């Protein structure tokens with residue numbers, strides 16, 4: 496089968512996506528497919544066939560996530576200030592393939608816009624359709640839907656991030672709290688604000704990543720994530736950073752976070768986490784797979800932070816570890832995700 500792996504793009508999670516995409520491309524090549532790894536923003540030249548590699552080519556991709564978030568301004572300048580978020584020939588190349596495997600994280604590609612465009616052009620793609628992608632990417636909307644479905648999520652407020660009032664809004668909300676962009680991922684723009692001393696840098700940081708910010712009650716407890724594959728919840732993973740919280744560096748630099756899978760918790764707590772993840776997946780209209788993030792407080796209450804429609808597939812990512820704990824190898828996981836997409840009949844309603 497011919498598969499285009501879509502990665503890169505122009506989001507703060509560009510590097511993470513290139514790392515996910517490289518690993519997925521290698522796995523699909525190993526599974527016997529003919530694979531093209533395509534940067535959503537940069538696109539490619541016209542000779543489409545030369546972009547596809549199979550096992551016989553010996554091609555293997557490698558991409559390590561740098562310690563810091565990418566300089567997107569420079570990338571745009573280097574590309575001649577091209578404002579188009581879909582690069583040259585991307586749609587055309589995808590139309591020549593059997594499947595677009597989405598390895599995007601952040602904005603177009605994860606927020607439903609690319610999914611809607613693919614629906615229009617008849618391109619088959621992996622994961623979730625445009626509707627669920629949009630609902631999950633917007634943390635304010637997804638938390639409203641969770642709350643309406645009696646799924647516990649930390650108390651929050653949505654505020655305009657660009658006004659001078661934001662600092663006062665946070666102080667009025669009360670400490671400790673968490674400030675995060677409305678629609679981002681990989682902990683980009685996220686700060687835990689313990690007291691007024693943390694306020695200024697938190698405000699400056701979140702402002703860089705969108706018009707709106709969420710102020711959320713900080714939940715003290717143990718952090719877990721639960722992957723959904725097809726109709727099943729995978730074993731929960733516990734996330735224990737050596738220092739601080741699960742921020743960008745702790746997510747992608749090897750050895751900075753201890754991940755325990757299956758999480759060492761009583762069966763009853765594991766069952767509640769899986770049940771909550773399946774409920775979130777359903778409530779947000781998610782598709783073939785997802786990963787849902789939680790914090791459990793000392794009283795055993797499970798708070799859902801968010802759902803990810805295109806969870807990371809990098810060497811340090813959680814979903815592949817959860818799949819491994821269920822006896823599913825990385826290559827098999829990619830094969831299953833591709834298989835689920837091909838088995839789907841048509842696109843979102």
Ligand SMILES: Nc1ncnc2c1ncn2[C@@H]1O[C@H](COP(=O)(O)OP(=O)(O)O)[C@@H](O)[C@H]1O
Pocket residue numbers: 649673675679680681682683685711712713714715718740741742788790800801
């Ligand atoms: N309300 C909260 N209480 C405690 N920690 C939080 C809270 N919200 C976020 N965090 C921490 O920040 C990380 C990133 O937040 P999350 O909402 O999952 O956004 P992202 O989409 O960037 O992953 C979480 O994995 C967790 O470690």
Ligand SMILES: [Mg+2]
Pocket residue numbers: 681682788800801
């Ligand atoms: Mg998260």
